[in-house]
Amino acid sequence: MTDTLRTLIFDQSSCRAHLVHLSKAWQQVVNNNDYPRPVQKVLGELVAASTMLSASLKFEGSLIIQIQGDGPIRLLVAECNSRLGLRATVKLAEDAKIPENADFKDLVNATGKGICAIILDPRNRLPGQAPYQGIVPLAGTSVADSLEAYMHSSEQLETRLILNSDHNTAAGLMLQQMPQHGGVVSSKAFDADGWDRLTALINTLQTEEHLSTETDELAKRLFWEEDPDGLAERQAHFECTCSREKVGKMLVTLGQAELDDALSENPTVEIQCDFCNANYSFTRADCNALFTESPDNEGSQDPLPPTLH
Incomplete structure (x- = not known):
């Protein structure tokens, strides 16, 4: 086995x-x-x-x-x-x-x-x-x-x-x-x-x-x-736990200005998972929707600095 x-x-x-x-x-x-x-x-x-x-x-x-x-x-x-x-x-x-x-x-x-x-x-x-x-x-x-x-x-x-x-x-x-x-x-x-x-x-x-x-x-x-x-x-x-929703929350943390800069050079924002190689593509409309939908990001807060032993 x-x-x-x-x-x-x-x-x-x-x-x-x-x-x-x-x-x-x-x-x-x-x-x-x-x-x-x-x-x-x-x-x-x-x-x-x-x-x-x-x-x-x-x-x-x-x-x-x-x-x-x-x-x-x-x-x-x-x-x-x-x-x-x-x-x-x-x-x-x-x-x-x-x-x-x-x-x-x-x-x-x-x-x-x-x-x-x-x-x-x-x-x-x-x-x-x-x-x-x-x-x-x-x-x-x-x-x-x-x-x-x-x-x-x-x-x-x-x-x-x-x-x-x-x-x-x-x-x-x-x-x-x-x-x-x-x-x-x-x-x-x-x-x-x-x-x-x-x-x-x-x-x-x-x-x-x-x-x-x-x-x-x-x-x-x-x-x-x-x-x-x-x-x-x-x-x-x-088992990879990546998802389009999680990638969307990550993009929100970058801020709309940074996404707008990226979209001024390319028609889409492309994100590839480092673990499973899944690709997530976001158009300008997709990115705008991330901010207009007011997603709840409470579960994705940055961790505190590590404890040093």
């Missing part, structure tokens, strides 16, 4: 693991844009990570990971909602040249000024309510290193991430040590060595095995002696 997310609970060790294996959903992301292979690899790892992190959402809405870079990649975005609908995009520097052997640091943290932000965006935000944003400097030499540092700094959760991707598959495994207080009291004795043992087990995972093995089989291979409790598998899918 493809595009699956599997969650395991290691009660005695107070640990949780998420495993994800994306093929069809990831290939839709790949097919929407012709990214160089090193860029594609980094984006696939981010997509796998966003899918696993979104599994813990306690509200209807989305989790968005943004990496702002100072190399050939200016911006990486991976979004996954509470239904496991995912999408992703990359913005490259103008005239960017990507060597075949470029790694994460070369691409986004060439001078050490890259940052990682995670945004939690409830679907039904109240007027004036901004999404939660946390931001930390990029750390280490990979997507996994940077997200592990984020979780340690922002969420105070020990986290081990293994991320791999190629043209066909994006795969991830995330192990987290959960707080031992609160919740249901376990009838099993606490295993103080559990975290170290589980970390050692997942560190045996090789790239080829990770990309070619479905989540159910991989869980059996890695944890067959651990007897974890498994939650129901969930299916991920590609």
Whole structure:
């Protein structure tokens, strides 16, 4: 079964693991844009990570990971909602040249000024309510290193991430040590060595095995002696939430004067979605209607500046 997310609970060790294996959903992301292979690899790892992190959402809405870079990649975005609908995009520097052997640091943290932000965006935000944003400097030499540092700094959760991707598959495994207080009291004795043992087990995972093995089989291979409790598998899918209405609201924020300037040079304003390549065309009459209809823009307010941890 493809595009699956599997969650395991290691009660005695107070640990949780998420495993994800994306093929069809990831290939839709790949097919929407012709990214160089090193860029594609980094984006696939981010997509796998966003899918696993979104599994813990306690509200209807989305989790968005943004990496702002100072190399050939200016911006990486991976979004996954509470239904496991995912999408992703990359913005490259103008005239960017990507060597075949470029790694994460070369691409986004060439001078050490890259940052990682995670945004939690409830679907039904109240007027004036901004999404939660946390931001930390990029750390280490990979997507996994940077997200592990984020979780340690922002969420105070020990986290081990293994991320791999190629043209066909994006795969991830995330192990987290959960707080031992609160919740249901376990009838099993606490295993103080559990975290170290589980970390050692997942560190045996090789790239080829990770990309070619479905989540159910991989869980059996890695944890067959651990007897974890498994939650129901969930299916991920590609899902872009762009719409003509949302694009119209965005155009209103530009102001009528700027739209008039654009329409003085071209008969229409053309907007293409960065995530799915859908094209939205607005004539002068369409643009005038956006302002005469007095649209309600309360749901599209700008977020507050991110919280720095």
